[in-house]
Amino acid sequence: MARSFGVRPPRIAAVEGDDIAGRLSASDLASRRIDGxxxxxxxxxxxxxxxxxxxxxAQALDQGxxxxxxxxxxxxxxxxxxxLHAFRWSADDWDRLAAGTLAGHLLECGAQVTGGYxxxxxxxxxxxLAEVGYPIAEVDExxxxxxxxxxxxxxxxxxxxxxxxxxxxxxxxxxxxxPDVVLDLTNVEVAEIGKDxxxxxxxxxxxAPETLKATVCVDGGFLGEAxxxxxxxxxxxxxxxxxxxxxxxVRTRVPHLNVRVDAIGVRSVWGAASATTNxxxxxxxxxxxRFAAESSNAxxxxxxxxxxxxxxxxxxxxxxxxxxxxTPRLASASCLIERRFAEPRVTMLGAPT
Amino acid sequence: MTRTVRLQEIASARTGDKGxxxxxxxxxxxxxHYPVVAAQVTAERVTQAFAARKPTRVVRYDLPKLAAFNFVxxxxxxxxxxxxxxxxxxxxSLSFLVLDIPVEIAAETSHRSIRGTVS
Numbered sequence: 157m158a159r160s161f162g163v164r165p166p167r168i169a170a171v172e173g174d175d176i177a178g179r180l181s182a183s184d185l186a187s188r189r190i191d192g193x194x195x196x197x198x199x200x201x202x203x204x205x206x207x208x209x210x211x212x213x214a215q216a217l218d219q220g221x222x223x224x225x226x227x228x229x230x231x232x233x234x235x236x237x238x239x240l241h242a243f244r245w246s247a248d249d250w251d252r253l254a255a256g257t258l259a260g261h262l263l264e265c266g267a268q269v270t271g272g273y274x275x276x277x278x279x280x281x282x283x284x285l286a287e288v289g290y291p292i293a294e295v296d297e298x299x300x301x302x303x304x305x306x307x308x309x310x311x312x313x314x315x316x317x318x319x320x321x322x323x324x325x326x327x328x329x330x331x332x333x334x335p336d337v338v339l340d341l342t343n344v345e346v347a348e349i350g351k352d353x354x355x356x357x358x359x360x361x362x363x364a365p366e367t368l369k370a371t372v373c374v375d376g377g378f379l380g381e382a383x384x385x386x387x388x389x390x391x392x393x394x395x396x397x398x399x400x401x402x403x404x405x406v407r408t409r410v411p412h413l414n415v416r417v418d419a420i421g422v423r424s425v426w427g428a429a430s431a432t433t434n435x436x437x438x439x440x441x442x443x444x445x446r447f448a449a450e451s452s453n454a455x456x457x458x459x460x461x462x463x464x465x466x467x468x469x470x471x472x473x474x475x476x477x478x479x480x481x482x483t484p485r486l487a488s489a490s491c492l493i494e495r496r497f498a499e500p501r502v503t504m505l506g507a508p509t
Numbered sequence: 510m511t512r513t514v515r516l517q518e519i520a521s522a523r524t525g526d527k528g529x530x531x532x533x534x535x536x537x538x539x540x541x542h543y544p545v546v547a548a549q550v551t552a553e554r555v556t557q558a559f560a561a562r563k564p565t566r567v568v569r570y571d572l573p574k575l576a577a578f579n580f581v582x583x584x585x586x587x588x589x590x591x592x593x594x595x596x597x598x599x600x601x602s603l604s605f606l607v608l609d610i611p612v613e614i615a616a617e618t619s620h621r622s623i624r625g626t627v628s
Contacts, residue, residue: 191527191528191530192528192589193592273523273601274521274523276517276521279517279518279521280521316521316536316538319534319536319575319577320521320522320523320534320536321523322534322575323523323532323534323572323577323579324523324525324532324534325525325526325527325532326525326532326534326579327527327530327532327579327581328570328581329570329572329579330570341572342572342574343574344572344574344575345574345575346575358574376591376592379594414594416594416595418595418596420596424595424596425595425596425597425602426561426597426602426603426606427561428594428595446596448594448595449594450592450594485591485592486591487591487592488528488591490528
């Protein structure tokens with residue numbers, strides 16, 4: 157690609173060492189689990205990856221890399237790495253590491269800080285969302301930063317967009333654990349200083365945690381989903397009958413299978429239509445039923461999907477638009493791993509120039 | 510004199526997930542509303558809004574310098590994105606459960622102060 161643009165081939169570095177699946181056994185991992193699926197019951201560990209920090213990324217850039225490809229790293233390390241490279245912040249300059257981590261946290265979901273995942277017409281209007289601009293963090297040597305976006309793009313950078321993202325996926329704001337630093341957000345201040353320019357200051361840092369987080373994946377079985385629509389007069393009553401038919405059929409064929417039924421347009425996202433829900437009185441002429449079940453045995457969820465599809469010929473009148481799919485799933489757990497198991501390696505690839 | 514508005518009128522919210530745990534960011538559009546929201550949108554009130562999801566623990570962290578709050582709700586995501594049978598295993602829609610909470614504000618609050626300016 158570089159050649160086609162007439163520029164020199166980039167120097168590419170690879171950061172590895174996040175994969176610990178071969179180095180810790182299932183029981184080693186189970187004893188370090190803090191959240192998620194029970195690893196002691198797992199037949200096989202499919203993956204186990206540490207979240208590495210920013211140091212190996214900075215090291216790769218120091219060695220002249222133009223592009224750094226990593227295994228699993230903390231999202232925020234993608235910004236902190238280049239900042240360590242540019243400013244030579246020391247590994248225990250906690251407040252600056254905290255600022256760089258905050259910059260990375262604000263950037264890590266792209267448009268979520270520039271007006272994406274934000275607009276609520278009439279309450280929070282966002283201009284030009286279809287051409288939303290991706291964010292830029294201008295960070296100085298002291299760790300002060302301005303969040304902005306390219307000129308001529310849609311979206312908005314405001315106090316609200318920045319604060320919503322500042323706390324996104326954070327638990328305790330005084331102790332956000334990252335591989336390189338513990339970030340304290342409680343003194344952060346946010347100020348609009350110009351159009352689509354927001355200054356963020358006051359990040360404080362504490363010593364890096366003694367352990368690193370790892371995500372461990374095991375087989376999660378199969379998710380089966382099937383949908384069918386009922387429209388027009390008496391649609392809710394026909395949907396109700398369809399749900400009753402499928403529940404009865406599956407109860408006979410796979411008695412232990414837990415079937416979830418959603419009545420999209422009546423009751424779905426915030427709760428399912430339980431076996432006792434009666435859709436008949438719903439004030440709508442457009443109901444999409446969704447059936448879902450999971451099993452370690454794909455043929456069991458196939459039975460549910462077959463029964464949903466059979467509604468075409470053997471269910472209530474006017475059943476339309478069946479869609480069905482089976483998705484293999486991973487189940488995951490979080491573990492805390494001692495740092496000695498992290499051995500980040502930087503490899504320069506390609507011809508130097 | 511006070512009047513009742515939905516929280517959506519005076520605050521902004523966003524949810525994020527980690528496993529079966531949800532975080533919910535609540536930001537006052539006008540920082541002047543921070544004390545009102547702090548007094549009324551308590552962890553107990555948010556627990557009630559999420560009653561159907563049966564949270565096992567709800568913690569509110571206060572960020573007065575941002576006129577914002579971070580709620581952390583345990584076990585409300587039907588197992589989380591890798592385990593839920595539902596349509597929203599991430600809980601991305603759940604901010605609107607909280608934005609529907611009614612709050613009492615001073616009756617004379619101007620429309621501009623309520624909505625604030627976004628851009």
